[in-house]
Amino acid sequence: MSEKFSEEAYRERVKQNYDFYQWANHTKEGDSNVRITGFVLPPAGTIFSVVEKEDLSPSSRQDRVTRYICESPPSRRIITTIFECKSVNEAHETLIDVVMTYMAPKLPKCEATNLTVGDICFGSHGDQNLSVIFARFNILSEIKSATPGPTSVDEFAKAVDSLILTQYRTTQPG
Amino acid sequence: MSTQKCRHGCLHTLFCIFLRVLRRLHLISRNFYRRYCSCGLKLVAISFNHDSASLSGDAMNIRKNFTQTVAVPEWTAGETLPADSPAAYAINETQGRTITIKAKFIVSSNSVTKAQVRARGGGVLGQLDPQTITLANGVSVPEFLSFELRDHLIGADGINVEDITWEWEFRCCGGSKWEPLATTRHRIYVVLEEPKLPWKQQPASDTQIPWTEALDYACVWAAGQQNQVDAATAITKQINANLGLVYDNVSGAPFYEPQPLCDKFELTQFLAYLTNGTGLGNIVNCMDCATITTTFSNLVGCDLHASKMGSGFALTPFRGIGSAVFACPGFGCSFSYHEVAWTGGHGNADPLFDACLRVDGDTNPWGPPHSEIFCVNIPFSTNPGAPLPLAVPFNAQSYKERLCTNDAAGIGSCNPIGPWPSSSNGRRPVK
Numbered sequence: 001m002s003e004k005f006s007e008e009a010y011r012e013r014v015k016q017n018y019d020f021y022q023w024a025n026h027t028k029e030g031d032s033n034v035r036i037t038g039f040v041l042p043p044a045g046t047i048f049s050v051v052e053k054e055d056l057s058p059s060s061r062q063d064r065v066t067r068y069i070c071e072s073p074p075s076r077r078i079i080t081t082i083f084e085c086k087s088v089n090e091a092h093e094t095l096i097d098v099v100m101t102y103m104a105p106k107l108p109k110c111e112a113t114n115l116t117v118g119d120i121c122f123g124s125h126g127d128q129n130l131s132v133i134f135a136r137f138n139i140l141s142e143i144k145s146a147t148p149g150p151t152s153v154d155e156f157a158k159a160v161d162s163l164i165l166t167q168y169r170t171t172q173p174g
Numbered sequence: 175m176s177t178q179k180c181r182h183g184c185l186h187t188l189f190c191i192f193l194r195v196l197r198r199l200h201l202i203s204r205n206f207y208r209r210y211c212s213c214g215l216k217l218v219a220i221s222f223n224h225d226s227a228s229l230s231g232d233a234m235n236i237r238k239n240f241t242q243t244v245a246v247p248e249w250t251a252g253e254t255l256p257a258d259s260p261a262a263y264a265i266n267e268t269q270g271r272t273i274t275i276k277a278k279f280i281v282s283s284n285s286v287t288k289a290q291v292r293a294r295g296g297g298v299l300g301q302l303d304p305q306t307i308t309l310a311n312g313v314s315v316p317e318f319l320s321f322e323l324r325d326h327l328i329g330a331d332g333i334n335v336e337d338i339t340w341e342w343e344f345r346c347c348g349g350s351k352w353e354p355l356a357t358t359r360h361r362i363y364v365v366l367e368e369p370k371l372p373w374k375q376q377p378a379s380d381t382q383i384p385w386t387e388a389l390d391y392a393c394v395w396a397a398g399q400q401n402q403v404d405a406a407t408a409i410t411k412q413i414n415a416n417l418g419l420v421y422d423n424v425s426g427a428p429f430y431e432p433q434p435l436c437d438k439f440e441l442t443q444f445l446a447y448l449t450n451g452t453g454l455g456n457i458v459n460c461m462d463c464a465t466i467t468t469t470f471s472n473l474v475g476c477d478l479h480a481s482k483m484g485s486g487f488a489l490t491p492f493r494g495i496g497s498a499v500f501a502c503p504g505f506g507c508s509f510s511y512h513e514v515a516w517t518g519g520h521g522n523a524d525p526l527f528d529a530c531l532r533v534d535g536d537t538n539p540w541g542p543p544h545s546e547i548f549c550v551n552i553p554f555s556t557n558p559g560a561p562l563p564l565a566v567p568f569n570a571q572s573y574k575e576r577l578c579t580n581d582a583a584g585i586g587s588c589n590p591i592g593p594w595p596s597s598s599n600g601r602r603p604v605k
Contacts (some may be wrong), residue, residue: 006591010485014510056432067432069454077455081433097434103426103459103512104505105486124424125505131425144427146455148420 015096017106023120024092027137030168032088034137039084039167041068045159048072056081059097061090069146070156076147078156083140091135092120098133098142110134115154117161128152136164191350211349214282215289217342217356221247221276221318222261226378229368230271233261235378236363239387240442240605243379247278247318249358256337256361260386264475265329266367273326275299276318281346284312289346291355293321297338298362300325332400333474334364335393363389366405366475371601372439373473382603384473387445392470399474406471406478406515406527407550413466413495413529414548417448419458420496421530423504428461429454437596439465441604456496460513461594463495463530465602467515471527472601478527479593479600481520483554484511487587488579490540493532500534500544511591512577514549516600520590522558525551526573533576537567540580549573554590562586 015021025032043050052069064084072078085091099107099122110121110132118134118141129152131144141160143153190211196202222233223246229235237243238260249259263273281289287309293302300323308315342355363386368375374382395412399405413419422429430440440454444466447453458466464480471478489507491500503509518524528549533539535547556572563580578584593600 006485007595010511013486057435057437059434062434065432065434077452079429079454083434094434100510101428101431101433101436101461103422103503103509104424105508105510107425107505126424131422131427142433144429144457146429146457148457 011096011100014100018096018099018122020092020096025089027088027119029165030137034088034168035086036137036139036164036167036171037063037084039082039139039164040066041070041080041082041160041163045163047155047159048078058083059094061085061094061097072156076145076149076151078153079144079146080156080160081142082160083142085138085140088119088135088138091138091140094140095120095122095133095135098140107133110157113154115157117157121157126150129154129157132157134161136161137168139164187350194350197351207349207351208353211351212353213286213289213346215286215291215344215346215355216251216280216282217277217358218251218280219247219278219318220249220259220358220360221278222360223248224274224276224318227376229264229375230267231273232275233263234368235375235383236260236262236386236389237381237383239385239445240381244386247276249360251356254359256359257386259358259360260363261360262363262365262384262386262389263328264365264367265332266475268328273323273328274320275302275323276320277314278318279307279309279314281309281312286312286346289344291342291344292352293340293342293358295339295341296325298327298331298334298336298364299323299338299340299360300327302340328364331364332398333366333393333396333405334362335390335397336362336364338362361386363393365389365393365473366399366402369475370472370477372469372598372603381605385441385604388441388470388473388604391445391448392473395470396474402471402476403525403551405474406467406476407548409471409474409476410467410515410527410529410550411548413463413470414532418451418456418496419463420456421494421503422457422459423494426459426503426505426509428459429457430462431465431602435596436461436594437598437602438605439469439602441469458495458530460509460511460528460530463528464513464515464600467527467529468601469604471515478515478517479520480513480597480602481516481526481593481600482511482513482591483574483588484509484591485587486510487512488581488584489577490534490579490584491544492534492577493544493546495530500542500546507579512588513594516554520554520592520600522555522590523553525553527551528573531577533573535571535576537569539568539576540566547576558589
């Protein structure tokens, strides 16, 4: 089988697994033309502090990809990657790019654990979300706990989503 | 130390022998002996990698890490820590070849034109036999003089890292007594052969030149191994069992290959994890394990690449990295794909190394009791077209049959795919 065919078929299967066509290009607020630029995590938030920040190589779908290593009390390490995508649609395609690298065939929607963030959000298996990936407008956020232990990243995800929404709302005319 | 002119000739040599006898009888001081029978020779630099275009007659090109190089000459006066003077040798390329180091000397008196130098000790590089050196205008001629490593033991103990000490001695001005010149310390790495991609030897300034900070681990994990299979086996077991890594049971996400391309290996971060437990943490998935195995194995001369199998297949219970028991992952009994460190062309018959998990090695890998084996040098499938289900007892040392369920959804759906398109053919560059 050709490698190209294999990759395309695999990508399509992942999209089907995640019901991609039901949520792709939709936003809960505004519309699919919203494009946030220059979004960054502050050095210190209410529940975390950034200990390391690094720009990663973007693909053709993103303008910028930034990884933050954050610490959250008491000594949790959280890896957050912010993908500033070229459009809402590209953010959703990037979400598929990322979950394609996961060994889990499918992740549960965040609503299953009563976490409501982003336009589309997937959590992790288990009682708590130890990782979350969500898209809000053209911003995709992947949040992973890098510290073993059953501590949810929900509050962290809410804080990031709130920062994105705040930036969106403060830049709206009127 | 004497700064007056050196005398030469047979009479002076006899004079010095006489003074040496007097010195032994404690009838004259050391300084008195040195005043007439010594010179102010100093060792100022040692170069191990004196030819950056070759690794057969000298040390190979190395750097400390992604941002820091190793300057040549590797040792200069004042350096005292072995790690500050590193050198790495490839067994295969140096075997049967003349290996040399180069050293530079100065002398306080321009009139000194000859001296003898030797070095005792040297560990794996051996002692340096006495050699007469020429000096002009107070500097050795040529500036860097070659010393052949006639007594080296490179290859005798396989892969190795060793801190060595040379006790340098000299005599000149007709002196008959070897006198201390300098004590130098060096960290010597020995690998099987030229490191394979992602590691390079050229250009010498490239960031993919072998890193000593990675050699510090790889040469310990594979210490004593004499061939590629044994080295990759030792490294795979080390990653699986002894580094404190645990499988990402909640999603199977990669941590050490940056999204969205997963085109590099975050080796700097991984070394930070190994050194102080930070970096990107201890949670990993199969891509991480395959990349770590490939990168560290290839550093000591193996030839592995990270390659996928799949896509979407059912699993029989295995013992995931960091787990104490046989079980399915927390996200269920299937993988969307799986990635391992593979040999050859990642075909059915090509052996692979999987640090991510251990499989059931007994005659019924699809049911308890589970008898674990490391997935080292095990062919992907010894009989890929066999009708399913396979019969028990199953005796073949064959990877996918021991990883997947014994049906079409498992064994029947797990096939070699190849490396990720953006992974540099499964040899992700390090950063």
